[in-house]
Amino acid sequence: MIEVSWSDRQYKVKNGDGAVWGTETSASWTPVELLECSLAFCVAKSLNIVMERDGVEADAFVVAVRAAKAAAGVPRLESFEIDVELPPLFEPDYKEKLLRHASQLCTIGNTLKRGSELRYESG
Numbered sequence: 001m002i003e004v005s006w007s008d009r010q011y012k013v014k015n016g017d018g019a020v021w022g023t024e025t026s027a028s029w030t031p032v033e034l035l036e037c038s039l040a041f042c043v044a045k046s047l048n049i050v051m052e053r054d055g056v057e058a059d060a061f062v063v064a065v066r067a068a069k070a071a072a073g074v075p076r077l078e079s080f081e082i083d084v085e086l087p088p089l090f091e092p093d094y095k096e097k098l099l100r101h102a103s104q105l106c107t108i109g110n111t112l113k114r115g116s117e118l119r120y121e122s123g
Contacts, residue, residue, distance in 0.1 A: 002036035046102035
């Protein structure tokens with residue numbers, strides 16, 4: 001699992017072991033954790049885009065992403081669970097709006113939902 005938090009006007013990324021990205025311990029992150037990180041960071045950035053557009057500021061929020069591997073077939077990730085912890089003062093309708101718009105804006109999420117073509121080349 002990867003967690004991206006927003007506070008003090010900056011993002012902080014850590015994995016399930018508590019290793020923080022950008023430190024020596026982040027070099028041991030797995031490719032799956034890096035993909036989870038990309039999705040969580042994209043959702044967090046998208047949330048900030050919507051809030052900025054609405055003239056709303058959040059002191060802090062957290063986006064946690066957990067990928068699940070497929071039980072059978074080729075090795076792949078079958079699904080991603082995205083948990084978003086928004087400020088408790090936000091109205092439920094606004095929270096729903098934020099999640100809806102973030103899911104539409106997030107490039108990584110849209111790529112994972114719709115797939116993309118991969119081309120392998122040898123140099």
